[in-house]
Amino acid sequence: MSPPLPSFLPFFLLFFFVVSVFFFPCLSLNQDGLYLQSVKLFLADPDGYLSSWDRPDPTPCNWTGVTCDPSKLSVTALDLSSFNLAGPLPSLTPLLCRLPLLSILSLSNNSINSTLPSDISSCQRLSHIDLSQNLLTGSLPSSLADLPSLRYLDLTGNNFSGNIPDSFGRFQSLEVLSLVYNLFDRVIPSNLGNISTLKMLNLSYNPFTPGPIPPELGNLTNLEVLWLTECSLTGRIPDSLGNLRKLTDLDLAINFLDGPVPSSLANLTSVVQIELYNNSLVGELPKGLGSLSRLRLLDASMNQLTGSIPDELTQLPLESLNLYENNFTGELPRSIADSPNLYELRLFRNNLTGDLPKILGKNSPLRWVDVSSNSFSGEIPSTLCDMGELEELLMIQNSFSGPIPESLGNCRSLTRLRLGYNRLSGEVPGPLWGLPHVYLFEVVENLLSGPIAESIVGASNLSILSLSRNNFSGSIPSGLGGLSKLVDFSASDNKFSGSLPESITKLGQLVRLDLHNNVLSGELPRKIRDWKKLNELDLAHNGLSGAIPLEIGSLYVLNYLDLSDNKFSGEIPVELQNLKLNQLNLSYNKLSGDLPPLFAKEMYRNSFEGNPGLCGDLEGLCGSRSQEKKHGYVWMLRTIFILAVLILIVGLYWFFMKYRKYKCAKRTIDKTKWTLMSFHKLDFSEDEILSCLDEDNVIGAGSSGKVYKVVLSSGDAVAVKKLWQGIRKESGTEGGDLEKGGCDLPDDGFDAEVQTLGKIRHKNIVKLWCCCTTHDTKLLVYEYMPNGSLGDLLHSSKGALLDWPTRYRIAVDAAEGLSYLHHDCVPPIVHRDVKSNNILLDAEHGARVADFGVAKVVDSTGKGIKSMSVIAGSCGYIAPEYAYTLRVNEKSDIYSFGVVLLELVTRRLPVDPDFGEKDLVRWVCVTLDQRGVNHVIDPKLDSCFKDEICKVLKVGLQCTSPLPINRPSMRRVVKLLQEVNSNSNNPTKRCIKDGKLTPYYYEDASDQGSVA
Structure with missing residues (x-):
């Protein structure tokens, strides 16, 4: 129940009215205006959108967001959407309901909080209510159904919970009901089938109690849109849905529906879009679907459908056909090449065979084609881009043969090309190398030959170039150094020769360079110090010579270095000791001299064998x-x-x-040069901090700087991050506005962290005490975390001592911190580098999210962050869509957090040589399919927690879904994790079925292979 109207309010309004008439007789405000000014008193308006409400107008009709009846000058509509307003709804409704002609109320995309009060039913004229994207909680009042004129009700994106009231079946005029993205957790009520006027019903993305689709929904004969995506639906699709003759959009995706697709769906003569993906449907597609003359989109992917693709489907005016991840067999119908509207064709992960139609794309405006992981053979059709709109062509893991069509070299719309794991031969067409919009070019494991054409200099958007395991030859072209966005260059197991061009050192965004097993020669370029972001350098099994450049020691983020089986000579640079390497291999060269002290350990023995002139404390290293x-x-x-x-x-x-x-003495002289900016009350000065920045106090170092532990005179400790000098900005990126009309969030890591952490107050976000700056030094002072980072602790010898309750608490703490960033900060913040090493642990193993050097705020328009020019993040944690599209939003953080959950369950690194070409996400999925859940869970965990562990594993798999729309919000993740513990003693859906995890995930076959 909402709180009653304060008793003093009528007297206040009367006083306000009398004063206005007395002092401004010519400009006295009418009664509707007085009510609205009282409404404003309950609203926080930080951006000043309601400033016009203070004007001395006789009526509110010219105020922002207000619409009036022109004859009666009374308010009929109030639209305050996206005004960044905040305030309790129960305080607003008594005043709003006094507006006698108010029929439209829209407060969407604000921060309106508290509950939806039952007295809203007194607004009898309301026909349109839009409260979507706010912070409302509690149950829905049953009195909503008493609004006789209500036709539109949108409560999307709030935190309403409980059940949908039974009274909703009494709506007299309701046409649109949207309750998307809330927390309703009871069954979908069958009495919704009584709202005969309903045209749109959208209940998607709610954690309903598992149950069937109410057959009564088939009574809604006026229904045009039915969206029940991710509603925990079970059982079969009821035949009664075939009665919805006016239905244009049917979406039952991401549920647990089983049984066959009912033939009654062929009665949906008005349907334009049918989405059934990610269920457990079986059998063949009903042949009657060919009679749906208006069908434009059919998505039945990720089911267990069998049989061949019906020829009659391809004769419909389809624009999008998605049938991937099923068990379809046979050949693709030839008639699909005659579909005049087809722009999307996704058939990956089936058992389809034969050739693709030779004129596929000649008559169709194809934009996205993915036929990966089938058994297609023959040549790639040369007509795929005849209409000039093809953007993505994914054909990996088939048996295509012959040359790559010359016509693809003219396809300037192409952005993503993956032809790996086939039998293609011949040379790559010259113009294809230089397409200006391609950011992913992959032809791994084919029989291709010839050189990389000089035209590659035109591929200005290229981010990933993967050519491994082919027969390419010739030298690496110097034009490659002009590809400023190149992140991954993999060309191992080929026949490239000559020396590396000096221009390759200009690739400032390069993260991975893998050219092992070629016939390269000459010396390494000396300017490789510019590879500041290089993480992996593999030049093994070539003929490279000369000295190992000491500049490699300045590549501080490098963790994989393999120069084995070459002709390098001279001494090993002592600068290599500066690196934090997970893999080092300098074996089988001509190196000589003494080993650097750090490498004179037994663990490095295999890294230096085969160098007769190399000496050190390791027995047998120096033969002479x-x-x-x-x-x-x-x-x-x-x-x-x-x-x-x-x-x-x-x-x-x-x-x-x-x-x-x-x-x-020097610090005493220079102390006046320091600028201190504090964010909390401090009991220490900058002098205490500066006096302890010695190497003895270093507790860590990363890509952004060194971290010191400083013990204060009070006995407390703080952590001080000293940023490296000369850290460059992320070129080309754009920060969103901190607030409307505010300044842009700087790209500099120091400014980003200060701007972000300085205004955050949350128990699960690391506390930034203050920052100290001079013209050439920048210090960040944080609270000290005695147990270090989760990554260091989990993957060390002490990791086995982390029991499950501790790991579970860490997961919930970190999730709550990220949820605060995504949902409670205004505007929201995307961390962009969520990983176990950025989750710090206090003395009690409480978790804090840290390191906001690359964080971004979300665009105030709600469209997310603009495309980044480079990838921020760490290998193994980067979401698929971020690595390939460079578009980032909150869903990218959710993917990275899902990887952290998998780390907690498996205690495996996100990228591990044992995984081969897979990362942790793919290894978990494959292992679950092939060997069952027992081979995934960390064996050191107590088996009595197996039920909870499996549930957290499921949450991790949901978070790492390749499709961003399938990942839950962080607010939802927190609730799912909290339910793991609260419901651990209650009967829940079993996570074990026949020795394997219940399927609740899927993997995008188009993202197999070499991934940056």
């Missing part, structure tokens, strides 16, 4: 050194060593004392 001679000098060396150590200790102590005095 005489063991007898070595032992003969042991006594002398020991004596000299002891004396040297004593002298060194005395000297260091003297030097330390002198240096400390000098340092303190």
Whole structure:
């Protein structure tokens, strides 16, 4: 129930009215205006959209968002959508309902909170209510059905819960009912079938109790749109839906429906769009579907349908045909090439055979074609881009042969080309290398030959170039260095020769360079220090010579370096010790001299074998050194060593004392140059911080800088991040507005972190105490996390000691932190680098989300963040659509968080050599399919928690769905994780079925193969 109208309010309104008449007799505001000004008192209006409501007008008819009846000058419509308003709805409705002619009320996309009060039923003239995208909670009042004129009700994107009231079956005039993205958790009521006037019913994305589609919905004979996406529906599709003769859009996707597709759907003579994907439907498609003369889109993908694709389907005016991830067999009907409107054809992951029609695309405006993971053979049709609109061509994992059609070289609309894992031969057409809009070019594992054409200099948008396991030859063209957006260049197992061009060092965005197993020669370019983002460098099995450039030691994010089986000579640069390498291999070269001290360990033995001139403390590394001679000098060396150590200790102590005095004096002189910006009340000064920034206090280092532990005079500790000098901005990216009319969020990592963390207050976001800056140094001071990062702890020897309750608590804490960023910050914030190493743990293993150096705010228009020019994030955590489209929104963070959940369950790294070409997400999916859930869960976890672990695993798989629309919101993720524990003692849907996880995920076959 909403709170009653305050008793003083009528007196206040009367006083306001009398004062207005007395002081402004000519401009006195009418009664509707007085009510609206009272409404404004309950609203926070940070952007000043309602400033016109303060004008001394006689009526409110010229105020922003207000529409009046022209004759009576009384308010008929109030549209305050997207005004960034906040306030409690129960305080507004008593005033709004006093507007006698108000029929339209729209407050969508604001921060209106509290509940929907039952007294809204007193607004008897209301015909249109839109409260979508707000913060409303609680149950829906049954009194809504008492509004006699209500035709439109949209409550999308709130937090309403409980059940849909039974009274809703009494609506007299309702035409549109939209309850999308709420938290309704009871069954869908069958009495909704009594609203005979209904034209649109949308209940999608709610956690309803599993149950069947109410057959009574077949009584809604006026219904035009029925959306029940992701509503936990079970059982069969009722035949009664065939009675909906006016239905144009039917969406039952992402549910648990089974049985065959009912033949009664052939009675939907007005239907334009049918979406049944991601269910468990079986059998063949009913032949009667060929009579649906208006059908434009059919999506029955991700089911268990069998048989051949009906020829009659291809004779319809289809624009989109999606039947991927089923068990269709046979050949593709020839008549599909005659479909004049077909622009989308997705058939991947079936058992289709034969050739593609030779004129496919000649008469169709094809834009997206994906026939991956079938058994198609023959040549690729040369007509695919005849209409000039083809954007994506995905044909991986088939048996296509012959050359790549020359006509594709003229397809300037092409953005994504994946032809890997086929039997294609011949040379790639020259113009195809230089298409200006292609960002993904993959032809892995074919029989292609010839050079990379010089025309590649025109591929200005190319981000991923994957040519591995072919017969390409010739030199690497110098024009490759002009591809400023190139992130991944993989051309291993070919016959490329010559030296690497000097221009390749200009690839400042390069993350991966893999050219192993070619016949390259010459020395490495010296300017490789510009590869600041390089993560993997693999040049093994070539003929490269000369010294290993010491500049490699400045590539601070490099973690994979393989230069084995070449002709490198000279000493190993000691600068390589600066790197945090997971993989190092310099074996079988001509290296000589002593090993750098850091590498003189048994764990690195295999990294240096096959270098006869290399010496070190590892036995057997230096073949020329005489063991007898070595032992003969042991006594002398020991004596000299002891004396040297004593002298060194005395000297260091003297030097330390002198240096400390000098340092303190210098800081005293320079302290006025520091600027301190605090975000909380501080009990320390910048001098305490600066005096402790010694190498002895370093506790970590990353791509952005070093992190120090500083113990204050109070005994408390803080963490100080000192950013590297000269960190470059992310070129070409654009930050969204912090607020309407505000300044852009800077791309600089320091400014981004300060702007983001400085205004955040949440228990699961790391606290930024303050920042200190000079003209050349930038420091960020955080609360200290004694247990370090989740990634370091989970994947170390102590990871096995993390029991399941601790891991579960970490998951919930991190999810709540991200949910705050996505849903409670205004505007929302996208982290863009969610990973286990950016989740810090306090002394009690409570989790905090950290490192906001690449965070972005969401565009105030609600369209998300504009396309980034480069990829931000870490390998294994990057969402598929971000890596290939460079478009990012909250769904990208959700994918990355899903990977973290899989890490917590499996205790496996997101990218592991044991996975082969797969990452953790794909490894989990494949292992579940082939071996069952027991081979996925960390064996160190107690089996008594298996039910909870399986549920968290399911949440992780939902979050890592390749399609962003299938990933739940972070607010939903928090609720799912909380339910794991709260319902652990209650009967729930089993997560184990025949030894395997219940299928609740799918994998996009088009994203197999080499992924950046």
